[in-house]
Amino acid sequence: MKFFFLASFLALSAIAAEPDKKTDTVIEDLEARVIDLEQRQKVMSDWYNDFYLLGKGRVTPYLNERISLGGFFESAVTHIYGPDTETQTSGNTHILGVNLTAQFNEQMRFATQVLTMLSIPLRNIHNNPNLTPAERQFRGASINSTVAQGYFEYRSNEYFNVQTGIGYAPYGIIYQQREPELFRLRGGSQILTSEDGDTVGIASPLWMGLHLYGFLPFSPSVGYNLYSMTPKNTVSTLGVGAKLWKKISEYATFGISVQSGEQNDGNFFAHGFDLNLKYKNFGFVSEYGRTTNSGETLDTEFYYFEPYYTFAKDEWLVFLNAEYINNLARAEILTHIPDPVKKWQYAIGFNWLPLTNVRLRLTYLNHDYIDELDTVTGPERDYRVIDFSTAIAF
Incomplete structure (x- = not known):
């Protein structure tokens, strides 16, 4: 030239x-x-x-690590009504999660998840006239951002791996599954959405500090998790947790979870069992958990059953859900006023997955308060919910 x-x-x-x-x-x-x-x-x-050519479609870091970027977005519209509940409809939840992983080599990586949420919370969710507002209602708007996960991981082999930082506690099934687009029922179990101001509830949802996991050398079908955590209401202490799970067959997995630490006037010990079945188009998930306390705090118990069926080449899914929760020690998270709950939740819902990473849900729920907590000084506590949500993974 x-x-x-x-x-x-x-x-x-x-x-x-x-x-x-x-x-x-x-x-x-x-x-x-x-x-x-x-x-x-x-x-x-x-x-x-x-x-341009080599970098198109990928993140180019300043250093030589391999960077993976992904996340999810979830948005929901909720309609509530009941005997002593004002009929209300609100576009109440919009969550963006960003997942970032830096792979240093075949054994070491850093992973983090940042959640940013715009929500219109349902205040006084259990319709307790002793709280403010005096009845359940969507009120105000809340914007917050938090680091849900952030840990360094060293993978030695299939038997021993180490994470240090913060992550979702391997307790049961629901606590570990915090990617909203994977829930058939939006939000998963009510134990994740009914926060408590004074007790740990069923279990502490995050491990903090150290997490060890892998398979048992003498039984390769059995996996284990060991971790430390700090309960949210006794933040100057460190508790511990563990899980053992076994793949019974190619269709079934069974797990046992425990967790122990300090809370309020004594120690708590949480234990639970979970079962996950999947055979062809049928699936069934069930979980039980109970937390006992050494002090005056009353015990907490929950369990649920969720069968589901997929059809039309897994593009459609229908599910049923029945869940019981008994938390007489519960206090309202902001004011710490006693707000005990004892109820059943029944749900039926449909999921449409036009793409593997898109899930649209339509769900009907009946919240049925029982026994002495069916009413609190007058108002009926039962209510119904029609919920529509969209969850997208990217």
Whole structure:
């Protein structure tokens, strides 16, 4: 290319004028311009290949680590009504989760998840007239962002792996599953949505500090988790938790979970069992949990059953849900006023998955308060919910 330009300019110079003393200077100037043009073309070519073609569709970090970027978004519209509940409809939940993983080598990586939420919370969710507002209602708007997970992981082998930082506690099934687009029932179990101001509830939802996991060497079908955690109401202490799970067959997995630490006036000990079945188009998930306390705090108990069926090449899913919760020690999270709950939740719902990473849900729920907590000084506590939500993974 250089010689083509040079020859062309030389020919034009020879035709246009007779050789004189300035000819050598003109030739040198033309050669310099051609060299400069070639250098500019090389720089643009390198950028196009290295940063555009190779970088298209991926994150290019400053260092040499492999970076994976993903996440989810969930949005919901909820309609509530009941005997002593004002009929209300609200676009009440919008959550963005961003997952980022840096792979340093085959054994070491860093993973984090950041959640940003815009919500219109349902205040006084259990319709307790002793609270403010005096009856359940959507009120105000809340915007918050938090680091839900952030840990460094060292993978030694299938028997021993270490994480240090913070992550979802491996207790049962629901506590571990915090990716909203994977829930058939939006929000999962009510133990995740009914926060408590004074007790740990069923279990502490996050491990903090150290988490060890893997398979048992003498029984490769049995996995284990060991972790430390800090209960939210006794933050100057450190508790521990563990889980053992076994793949009974290619269709069934069974798990046992325990957790122990300090809370309020004594220690708590949480234990639970979970079962996950999947055979062809049928599935069944069930979980039981109970927390006992050494002090005056009353015990807490919950269990649920969730059968489901997929059809139309797994594009559609129908499920049923029945869940019992007994938390007489519960206090309202903001005011710490006693707000005990004892109830059944029944649900039927449909999921439509037009793509594998998109889930649209329509669910009907009946919240049935029972026994002495069916009413609190007058108002009926039962209510109904129609919920529509969209969850997207990317």
